[in-house]
Amino acid sequence: METIQALEKVKRTTARVCSLCNQRKAALKRPKTLEQICIECFYNVFEDEIHRVIIENNLFKPGERVAIGASGGKDSTVLAYVLSELNRRHNYGLDLFLLSVDEGITGYRDDSLETVKRNELQYGLPLKIVSYKELYGWTMDEIVKAIGLKNNCTFCGVFRRQALDRGAALIQADKIVTGHNADDIAETVLLNILRGDIARLSRCTDITTGENGPIPRCKPFKYAYEKEIEVKTKSLTLSTYAYFKKLDYFSTECIYSPNAYRGFAREFIKDLERIRPSAILDIIRSGENFRISTTTRMPEQGTCQRCGYISSQKLCKACVLLDGLNRGLPKLGIGRKKECTRENSNNQEQIKRNPENKGPSLHSKHGNIEF
Amino acid sequence: MASCGSACGSNCVAKVIEGEGERLKRLSLDEESSVRRCTKCGEEEARKDCNGLCAGCFRAYLYGKFKLAVTSNAMISPTDKVLVAFSGGPSSRVALEFIHEMQSKALISWDASNSQALPVFTVGVVFIEECAISGKPSDQVGQIRSIVSSLSPPSKDLHIVPIENVFPSDLRKLVNSINDATGREDFLRHLRMLSLQKVAFEHGYSKLVLGLSASAMARHVISATVKGQGYSLPADVQYVDTRWKVPVVLPIRDCLEHELVTLCYLESLKNVQVLDNPCTSINGLVSSFIARLREDNPSREHTILRTAGKLKPFNFNKFSSNQYEFVPSRLRPKFQVVENGEPNSPEVLCPICTSPLSATELASRTCARQMKGLNIKEVEAFFLSCCESCHFQILPKEETNISCEGFFELLPKPMVKRSLLRDEIKDYLLDYS
Numbered sequence: 001m002e003t004i005q006a007l008e009k010v011k012r013t014t015a016r017v018c019s020l021c022n023q024r025k026a027a028l029k030r031p032k033t034l035e036q037i038c039i040e041c042f043y044n045v046f047e048d049e050i051h052r053v054i055i056e057n058n059l060f061k062p063g064e065r066v067a068i069g070a071s072g073g074k075d076s077t078v079l080a081y082v083l084s085e086l087n088r089r090h091n092y093g094l095d096l097f098l099l100s101v102d103e104g105i106t107g108y109r110d111d112s113l114e115t116v117k118r119n120e121l122q123y124g125l126p127l128k129i130v131s132y133k134e135l136y137g138w139t140m141d142e143i144v145k146a147i148g149l150k151n152n153c154t155f156c157g158v159f160r161r162q163a164l165d166r167g168a169a170l171i172q173a174d175k176i177v178t179g180h181n182a183d184d185i186a187e188t189v190l191l192n193i194l195r196g197d198i199a200r201l202s203r204c205t206d207i208t209t210g211e212n213g214p215i216p217r218c219k220p221f222k223y224a225y226e227k228e229i230e231v232k233t234k235s236l237t238l239s240t241y242a243y244f245k246k247l248d249y250f251s252t253e254c255i256y257s258p259n260a261y262r263g264f265a266r267e268f269i270k271d272l273e274r275i276r277p278s279a280i281l282d283i284i285r286s287g288e289n290f291r292i293s294t295t296t297r298m299p300e301q302g303t304c305q306r307c308g309y310i311s312s313q314k315l316c317k318a319c320v321l322l323d324g325l326n327r328g329l330p331k332l333g334i335g336r337k338k339e340c341t342r343e344n345s346n347n348q349e350q351i352k353r354n355p356e357n358k359g360p361s362l363h364s365k366h367g368n369i370e371f
Numbered sequence: 372m373a374s375c376g377s378a379c380g381s382n383c384v385a386k387v388i389e390g391e392g393e394r395l396k397r398l399s400l401d402e403e404s405s406v407r408r409c410t411k412c413g414e415e416e417a418r419k420d421c422n423g424l425c426a427g428c429f430r431a432y433l434y435g436k437f438k439l440a441v442t443s444n445a446m447i448s449p450t451d452k453v454l455v456a457f458s459g460g461p462s463s464r465v466a467l468e469f470i471h472e473m474q475s476k477a478l479i480s481w482d483a484s485n486s487q488a489l490p491v492f493t494v495g496v497v498f499i500e501e502c503a504i505s506g507k508p509s510d511q512v513g514q515i516r517s518i519v520s521s522l523s524p525p526s527k528d529l530h531i532v533p534i535e536n537v538f539p540s541d542l543r544k545l546v547n548s549i550n551d552a553t554g555r556e557d558f559l560r561h562l563r564m565l566s567l568q569k570v571a572f573e574h575g576y577s578k579l580v581l582g583l584s585a586s587a588m589a590r591h592v593i594s595a596t597v598k599g600q601g602y603s604l605p606a607d608v609q610y611v612d613t614r615w616k617v618p619v620v621l622p623i624r625d626c627l628e629h630e631l632v633t634l635c636y637l638e639s640l641k642n643v644q645v646l647d648n649p650c651t652s653i654n655g656l657v658s659s660f661i662a663r664l665r666e667d668n669p670s671r672e673h674t675i676l677r678t679a680g681k682l683k684p685f686n687f688n689k690f691s692s693n694q695y696e697f698v699p700s701r702l703r704p705k706f707q708v709v710e711n712g713e714p715n716s717p718e719v720l721c722p723i724c725t726s727p728l729s730a731t732e733l734a735s736r737t738c739a740r741q742m743k744g745l746n747i748k749e750v751e752a753f754f755l756s757c758c759e760s761c762h763f764q765i766l767p768k769e770e771t772n773i774s775c776e777g778f779f780e781l782l783p784k785p786m787v788k789r790s791l792l793r794d795e796i797k798d799y800l801l802d803y804s
Contacts, residue, residue: 193596194664196674198681264667268660272597275653276553278763279597285759286601289729291683 020045031227031277043235046228050220051086057207059218060175062093067173069164070098070119070127072112074233075179077119079221082232083177084123097171101163102131103156104139108255130167132159136322144256147330152256155321162309162318168215180219183226183269186283190265198292199299205287213310225280227273422630426637433634436625437469444610445690446620447473447578449489454530454576454617456567457496459515461635461642463582466623468640470494470580471522478525495528497570499563503535503542530570534562545781548774553598553652554764561724564615565785571617579619586628586661588621589672592679594657598760603726608679609688614725618690627672629665685718685727721758722786723765728758750779753787 018026018038026036030045037045053059060066068083070076080098087094100116103109113129120127133139136159144152168176185205192201203209210216221229272279292298303309304316311317320333409417409425411432421429441447455470457463477491498515512531519529535542542562549555571579588608595604606612612619623631635642664671718727728736736755743751754766754775767774779787 189596190593193592193675193678194671196678198678201678264660264663268656271656272653275651275656276551279653282599282760283597285599286596286604289599289602289731291602291605293681293683296681 028231031225031273032281034277039235042228042231046224046232047082047086050082050224051090053207053223054086054092054220059177059208059220060092060094063095064093064174065095065097065172066175066177067097067099067128067164067168067171068125069176069178070100070116071179072100072115072119073179075181075184075221075226075229077115078229078232079177079179080119080123080125083220084125096125097173098125098127099164099167099171099173099176100127100129101160101167102129102133103160104132104141105255106141109140128167128171130163130170132163135159135163135166136318136325138322138325140256143325143330146325149256151331155325156256158317158321162316165215165309173215176215176217178217178219179221181221181224181226181229182280182284183266183273185219185222185287186280187265187269189283189287190268194265198296201287201290202292202298205284210310222284223281225273225277421633421637429630430634430638433465433623433626433630434469434472437466437622438473440610440622440625441473441620444620446580446610446622447492449477449492451492451578452495452576453492453578453580454495454497454567454571454574455580456582457498457515457519458582459498459642460582461632461640462584462587462623462626462628464518464640464642465626465631465634466580466582467496467519467522468638469623471527474525491525493525495530495574495576497530497532497567499566500531500533501559501563503533528574530574532566532570534566541781545778548767548778548781549765550767551652551764553654554761556652556654557724557761558765561786562783564725565783568615568617569785576617579615579617581619581621582623583621584623584626584628584631585676586665586672588624588679589675590654590657590661592675593661594654597653597657598764600726600758600760602729603758604679605682605684606688606727608676609684611689613687613690614720624676627669687718721761722753722756723761724758726758726760732759750775753779753782 017036018024018041019035020037020041024038024040027039028042029036030042066083068076068080070080080096083094084096086092087096098116098120100113102113116127116129119125131139132143140152140156143155147155164176164178188204189201192198192204205222207220207222208216208218269280269283276282299312302311302313304311304319305314306319307316309316309318315323317333324330324333409428410423411428412425417423417425422432424432447453453470455463455467457467471494474491474494481489481491496519498512500512515531516529519527546555546558546562549558567579570576591607592604595601595607606614608624610621610624612621634640661672661675719733720727740747740752740755747755754762757766767778
């Protein structure tokens with residue numbers, strides 16, 4: 001009788017021990033591998049994986065100035081911490097900066113930028129903030145007044161992507177890193193299939209994009225699950241709680257696209273993860289294995305005639321949208337072919353226009369897809 | 372892939388049929404209040420669910436898509452013996468109807484012509500009965516027979532094949548040993564294709580027609596992407612697939628499922644009620660996702676299929692021109708010469724799902740095989756031949772060797788022979804060099 005009780009006790013204890021160190025109590029089930037591990041082993045595994053991704057893909061070289069795209073959200077907060085930590089621990093020799101974009105959304109971006117400023121103090125990383133107002137002359141609040149709530153994500157996505165490039169050029173950065181995680185990339189693969197965007201489908205899974213351009217972009221969190229980043233976020237919160245006694249990442253959704261965050265594709269990916277956790281990595285592997293037919297015509301990379309940044313057209317999208325705003329025609333650059341034909345009579349320039357986005361259901365949390 | 376045979380497809384088809392019927396009944400009441408003309412002929416009243424066309428023009432529109440697919444891809448030649456896979460669903464029902472119409476028209480023109488140099492293609496129908504696996508008694512066979520017998524002249528051979536007759540093993544035990552719900556569905560789909568191929572080959576058919584719609588293709592594109600099969604995905608969505616002994620063609624690949632359902636309703640084409648299975652798999656989740664997208668934007672399925680169409684197809688996704696040497700030159704289809712500089716190396720296929728293996732998969736399997744060396748067992752060799760997706764969701768985990776052996780013994784012989792055949796070829800090549 002005592003033997004049976006002892007066996008049951010041992011069994012119960014064994015079931016909850018970390019499967020990696022076999023010592024500490026298992027605190028969480030890892031979403032990616034479904035292993036029962038303790039908190040300390042999770043931190044080690046998480047950071048080691050990021051380090052392995054960085055080394056295997058040769059993301060950085062010693063001496064490079066790297067700008068971390070920081071939005072104040074949990075992805076970029078964890079990215080800043082992990083990169084700073086790995087840079088110190090493994091001697092990457094990187095010069096790290098925080099780079100933020102101020103879209104000019106009252107009550108949303110100014111609060112999140114406060115979070116980034118605190119991260120600047122905590123991690124000892126210099127912070128550079130570029131704003132839409134100083135780059136383009138318009139804040140997002142003003143843009144929404146001009147165009148309305150519909151389609152404003154198009155402006156924000158186009159401007160933000162170029163603003164990151166411009167900000168990185170201002171601080172003479174060699175590379176930009178963004179906090180896109182595996183869930184984001186899987187979502188992008190699906191969205192590009194749904195929207196028929198074969199050009200972006202061919203490059204949205206690259207861990208480094210714009211490699212031939214002036215400032216390449218890297219995604220060290222390409223294989224990191226969003227749930228794991230959330231666990232990491234909580235640990236950072238607890239560690240900083242003693243100093244500031246408040247959460248140090250910003251999690252409110254953008255006020256101008258409240259439905260964009262929970263689009264169809266994101267819901268679908270969450271449901272997928274519930275059925276089969278490895279589906280997210282499977283989608284990324286599919287995206288990597290897609291081979292575009294040679295008969296498909298792909299856009300060619302070039303530079304914008306007006307501002308000189310990367311564009312596949314004569315004028316880049318940011319210049320087209322900005323021109324429309326400045327001339328009081330905010331829908332210039334947005335709309336279908338009929339509107340193009342009508343407005344062509346007013347414009348001497350022949351500019352191709354993208355079709356209008358089909359409502360908020362296909363937006364991701366980053367607004368327009370611009371990977 | 373079998374035509375609308377998968378479990379989640381059955382559920383979606385059943386729901387689509389019911390919803391469509393109710394909606395059309397309500398439409399008939401509203402029809403008199405606002406009369407719109409057909410955008411094509413301008414005479415008949417336009418129906419709301421027929422893209423602004425009347426019933427006749429809607430049918431001609433769908434038949435035009437079918438005919439264009441058949442002629443552009445040289446799917447059916449006069450000397451062909453065509454086997455139509457019929458599951459009872461609306462998509463394969465329309466495919467069967469259109470094939471019958473094409474055959475009837477060809478027969479009329481053949482009778483009228485003086486030369487009579489070439490015969491008209493013949494048509495057979497096959498229905499795979501799966502009571503042994505689903506465990507439910509079937510009253511479908513009688514309905515299938517009456518549908519096929521109504522499509523004459525010319526008469527068509529009907530092959531009703533229980534799926535367990537094709538493979539002597541205990542199929543129920545085999546299927547139930549697969550733990551993953553998605554893997555079970557996919558394995559059933561592969562078994563169905565094996566059955567169809569066996570029937571077609573044994574009865575001397577030269578083509579196998581599957582009634583897969585654009586909607587089914589869109590679901591497959593997303594499902595394959597989610598399962599990590601991005602490399603092999605283009606193989607399944609082309610019009611032509613010559614991986615098999617009997618080439619597989621998809622003539623209604625460009626028609627949307629709800630259009631086919633509407634056509635079945637308008638023409639009173641009889642359908643057989645498909646089994647309603649619960650959707651707990653990834654395939655079921657994808658189906659509900661695509662259905663939701665279609666409500667948001669009806670042309671989303673075409674967009675998905677068009678995106679996949681821009682991926683690079685494989686060498687077996689087109690007919691070679693030597694198959695048509697015996698046809699007079701005026702009837703010979705014009706093949707576009709694809710200027711591919713890459714060498715046409717034969718693809719290595721997974722023995723279970725026949726998906727082409729990517730270079731990464733081949734490299735990892737070659738390494739694992741070399742490490743085991745000559746001591747490798749037949750079971751291990753087979754497992755190493757399978758693709759990543761089948762490894763994850765169909766094959767048993769290697770923790771228990773007993774289940775691996777048992778699973779291997781229960782597998783249908785054609786699957787096992789596929790991997791063995793390649794081993795023999797490799798051995799032969801080694802001896803040759």
